[in-house]
Amino acid sequence: MSGLVFYHRPNTHPAFTVLQSAIRMNGEHRVIHEFNEFLIDAYVLADSLTSRVIALDFDNTITADVDFYIDLIDTYRKHGWEPVVCTLRDDLGDNLTEIHEKLHDSGIRVYTTDGKRKRAFMLHEGISVGLWIDDYFPGISQCGTSFLLNNGIDY
Numbered sequence: 001m002s003g004l005v006f007y008h009r010p011n012t013h014p015a016f017t018v019l020q021s022a023i024r025m026n027g028e029h030r031v032i033h034e035f036n037e038f039l040i041d042a043y044v045l046a047d048s049l050t051s052r053v054i055a056l057d058f059d060n061t062i063t064a065d066v067d068f069y070i071d072l073i074d075t076y077r078k079h080g081w082e083p084v085v086c087t088l089r090d091d092l093g094d095n096l097t098e099i100h101e102k103l104h105d106s107g108i109r110v111y112t113t114d115g116k117r118k119r120a121f122m123l124h125e126g127i128s129v130g131l132w133i134d135d136y137f138p139g140i141s142q143c144g145t146s147f148l149l150n151n152g153i154d155y
């Protein structure tokens with residue numbers, strides 16, 4: 001397996017340092033700071049500076065390296081952050097079971113937006129997210145919002 005490329009704007013969020021050291025320990029993955037959608041596997045986007053919630057996407061994010069993310073979830077918890085899964089999937093059929101089984105029933109909270117943009121969905125649930133990790137940023141917020149612009153995504 002070749003390494004994953006994570007995008008993050010420099011110095012934007014304290015939760016990023018946890019991910020950064022996990023990437024360093026892993027040795028195969030890397031971080032870039034330039035927006036290049038042809039190169040990037042996962043976008044690490046800063047949101048609320050007071051929230052302890054880390055929202056992880058499932059498909060093509062967690063599933064791109066499940067072992068890495070299981071360790072990352074553990075590490076985030078040890079440092080007092082609250083990792084959750086936020087997916088565009090719905091909660092029908094085997095979706096929730098599949099996600100929980102894949103993560104070895106880590107007891108993680110799973111939010112299913114059923115195709116709705118994640119940031120608005122979570123805010124509607126009363127949850128502001130600190131850091132998003134996701135392969136598909138348009139699923140988080142529509143293009144042109146200050147949230148994306150602040151993260152260097154001028155799309």
Ligand SMILES: [Mg+2]
Nearest residue numbers: 057059060135
């Ligand atoms: Mg995805």
